[in-house]
Amino acid sequence: MLGLGERAKPAELVVQWHADVGDHVQDLAWSPDGELLVAATISGPVFLYRGPDFVREIPAHRDGTNSICWSPDGRSFATGGIDGTIRLWDTAGLALGERAAGEPWVEQVRFNHDGTLLASAAGRTVRLWRGDELVRELKPHASTVTGVAWRPGRKQLACIGYGGVALIDPVIDEEPTLLAWKGSLLVGAWNTQGSRFAAGLQDNSVHVWQPDTTQDWNMDGYMHKVREIAWDRSGKILATGGSSHITCWDFHGDGPSGSQPAVCDGHAGPLAALAYHPADDLLASGGRDGTLVWWRRGRPTHMALTGPPISRLAWKARQPVIAVGCEDGLLGVYGRS
Numbered sequence: 001m002l003g004l005g006e007r008a009k010p011a012e013l014v015v016q017w018h019a020d021v022g023d024h025v026q027d028l029a030w031s032p033d034g035e036l037l038v039a040a041t042i043s044g045p046v047f048l049y050r051g052p053d054f055v056r057e058i059p060a061h062r063d064g065t066n067s068i069c070w071s072p073d074g075r076s077f078a079t080g081g082i083d084g085t086i087r088l089w090d091t092a093g094l095a096l097g098e099r100a101a102g103e104p105w106v107e108q109v110r111f112n113h114d115g116t117l118l119a120s121a122a123g124r125t126v127r128l129w130r131g132d133e134l135v136r137e138l139k140p141h142a143s144t145v146t147g148v149a150w151r152p153g154r155k156q157l158a159c160i161g162y163g164g165v166a167l168i169d170p171v172i173d174e175e176p177t178l179l180a181w182k183g184s185l186l187v188g189a190w191n192t193q194g195s196r197f198a199a200g201l202q203d204n205s206v207h208v209w210q211p212d213t214t215q216d217w218n219m220d221g222y223m224h225k226v227r228e229i230a231w232d233r234s235g236k237i238l239a240t241g242g243s244s245h246i247t248c249w250d251f252h253g254d255g256p257s258g259s260q261p262a263v264c265d266g267h268a269g270p271l272a273a274l275a276y277h278p279a280d281d282l283l284a285s286g287g288r289d290g291t292l293v294w295w296r297r298g299r300p301t302h303m304a305l306t307g308p309p310i311s312r313l314a315w316k317a318r319q320p321v322i323a324v325g326c327e328d329g330l331l332g333v334y335g336r337s
Helices: none
Strands: 014-020 025-030 036-041 046-050 053-058 065-070 076-081 085-090 095-100 106-111 118-122 125-130 133-138 145-150 157-168 177-190 197-201 206-210 215-219 229-231 237-240 245-250 262-265 271-276 282-287 291-296 299-305 310-315 321-326 330-335
Touching: 025 065, 025 310, 025 321, 025 330, 036 065, 036 321, 076 106, 076 118, 085 106, 106 145, 118 145, 125 145, 125 157, 133 157, 145 177, 157 197, 177 206, 177 215, 177 229, 197 229, 197 237, 206 237, 215 245, 229 271, 237 271, 245 271, 271 310, 282 310, 291 310, 291 321
Parallel strands: 065 106
Antiparallel strands: 014 330, 025 036, 036 046, 046 053, 065 076, 076 085, 085 095, 106 118, 118 125, 125 133, 145 157, 157 177, 177 197, 197 206, 206 215, 229 237, 237 245, 245 262, 271 282, 282 291, 291 299, 310 321, 321 330
16 A cells, blocks of 8 residues: 555645635636636536636526536537536637526536537436537436536447446437446546446445446445546556545556555645646646645645645646635646745
């Protein structure tokens, strides 16, 4: 087990700027060019920043905003809220339009890779939009859809919930392909190649599917529900939470069957967020103990104490800079000295 002991003395991260949004940070997202940062709060307001400069407080959704997603061209972003609406905003934080999600409590909104389609999950309902046009509506699971994720390199959307992963075509009206698993999926993510899909489950386990070969893996024995998962840029290393340490599974070759995972220990309490940098081998972990740690190939390189429990992490796409949202509303941007 690698940790923050005598053999590894991580350098201190520097706070580039910070702000207070006044409530639990529910989601964070940088614009694709890294110029703008959007923070959603659990009570509803959304805060827009250009670097350290405050741009606007947006009254996005009454009762709470759950999800943010930028369009790939960076000209707009979508928000989804407990009020059952999806709203679109420009880079100045001005309203562009509104869509009905079909049910209350929008869990997630996600643009596809070219920005032509927007997916929303609310209750049991998944809706797909092309501009103002509703393209498809599905109820892929018998219970709540807890997340959606577009498959890299394919025109396919993964919808997770109790019973597994439903893979749907965004345009063709056909029954979804089900990657079945008896359990309640809480979070899900494709690897960068779109060859494997990982999910964290309520029963303290992680399940991974390889849809093109029908092969799958189940990893159990976690201390808590697994809500933190992240693939590295190679698509071969899966970092998972579900405890106070990070468990990394190696999918090189035949996958992790029969092997022991790498374990990284750097937090005094449960993990709250994991994120790999999209263009580097850096892994960031945020804990409920208020500790932010950067890891490279299993070794801690940098760290910071934010103070309050961390709730969200978001990397800048082209720089080793990360935004950190906390449960008390503290928002900070950290980098190397």
